[in-house]
Amino acid sequence: MCSWNADCVEEIDAQRVLGYALFKDGKNTRLSYHLEKFHSDVAGRSFHNGRFIQRMREKAATLPNVRLEQGTVTSLLEDNGAIKGVQYKTKTGEEIKAFAPLTVVCDGCFSNLRRSLCKPKVEVPSCFVVLVLENCQLPFANHGHVILADPSPILFYPISSTEVRCLVDVPGQKVPSIANGEMAKYLKTIVAPQIPPELHDAFISAIDNGNIRTMPNKSMPADPYPTPGALLMGDAFNMHHPLTGGGMTLALSDIVVLRDLLKPLRNLHDAASLCKYL
Known part of the structure; x- marks a missing residue:
């Protein structure tokens, strides 16, 4: 960690x-x-x-460049084959669109977003x-x-x-x-x-x-469609039998790999070259 x-x-x-x-x-x-x-x-x-996740959320919220928003993502926003962000529903039922140059999709083993980003064989x-x-x-x-x-x-x-x-x-x-x-x-x-x-x-x-x-x-093998503007991670992307209890370790180590990959980049807005790089 x-x-x-x-x-x-x-x-x-x-x-x-x-x-x-x-x-x-x-x-x-x-x-x-x-x-x-x-x-x-x-x-x-x-x-x-749940206790560990809550602690990480609280820690992330202390960073000046992080804003936490809570809601249920209902769909990815697509334009010309590239993902531009997400549409999500708040607790009060309000539908909101959020745009970003890179959307990281990690909605877990019951993912409803993976179908547009990989070939799920669960x-x-x-x-x-x-x-x-x-x-x-x-x-x-x-x-x-x-x-x-x-x-x-x-x-x-x-x-x-x-x-x-x-x-x-x-x-x-x-x-x-x-x-x-x-x-x-x-x-x-x-x-x-x-x-x-x-x-x-x-x-x-x-x-x-x-x-x-x-x-x-x-269990689900990793079989992604490289999609500009989006990256699939965690159990939404690749699953193994949880026998060894290594899922949290795997999630954290994947995040470190992604952080190191993105660190040298100064511009995430060139979706095609970012997709190729990732």
């Missing part, structure tokens, strides 16, 4: 992550990051994503079932945990000093129903026997609390 926004992981109860632990067939091993040569504060961080190999375990100790403190289970992996990692997020990979696009109790039964009979015993009671409690969510895991 570039040093400018490193303090955005402070004051949100983010947890230091020093490596991964792998579990399979009753055995386990720990893979620690090689941090010996670095400053003592260098390590991974895991957190509530596949859904599986779904994640999401639970939050409270007040339990992971077998290896400050580590992500990957259980290589049957039929597919289960993840545990800390997101605050009292919470552990659990992601259960369920193959295919159809998951057991939460509403009729099928999901709770699946988690208790198929998944629970395969997790480390230290987490068993907290796992069952999280199921009984009923706050079970599901999200599709998507």
Whole structure:
């Protein structure tokens, strides 16, 4: 992470992550990051994503050349094959047009803007079932945990000093129903026997609390139409299975790459040459 926004992981109860632990067939091993040569504060961080994003927004808003506008982008504004900006709707329902020499489109995995900028071939190999375990100790403190289970992996990692997020990979696009109790039964009979015993009671409690969510895991190769005036980034552009929890790192490193690419340019208004350059 570039040093400018490193303090955005402070004051949100983010947890230091020093490596991964792998579990399979009753055995386990720990893979620690090689941090010996670095400053003592260098390590991974895991957190509530929304808290981190909010901190970055607040930080960006302090810059004199940044103005934050909140709304839902409804379409890209096009003129002669080039993107000139966006049309967006405010909370009050007002439709506003905003113009710019370069529009960065990064509206996530459910992007409704990517179709005009790439050939989306989205596949859904599986779904994640999401639970939050409270007040339990992971077998290896400050580590992500990957259980290589049957039929597919289960993840545990800390997101605050009292919470552990659990992601259960369920193959295919159809998951057991939460509403009729099928999901709770699946988690208790198929998944629970395969997790480390230290987490068993907290796992069952999280199921009984009923706050079970599901999200599709998507994969999409990067296949852009180079379009003058626009650049597609993040999950709107290219998706991998989120098993390794590297999405935020990837997003930040892509931003640094883009910053370094744009730094020498003094004029973004020549859309054709900018498009070719990018």
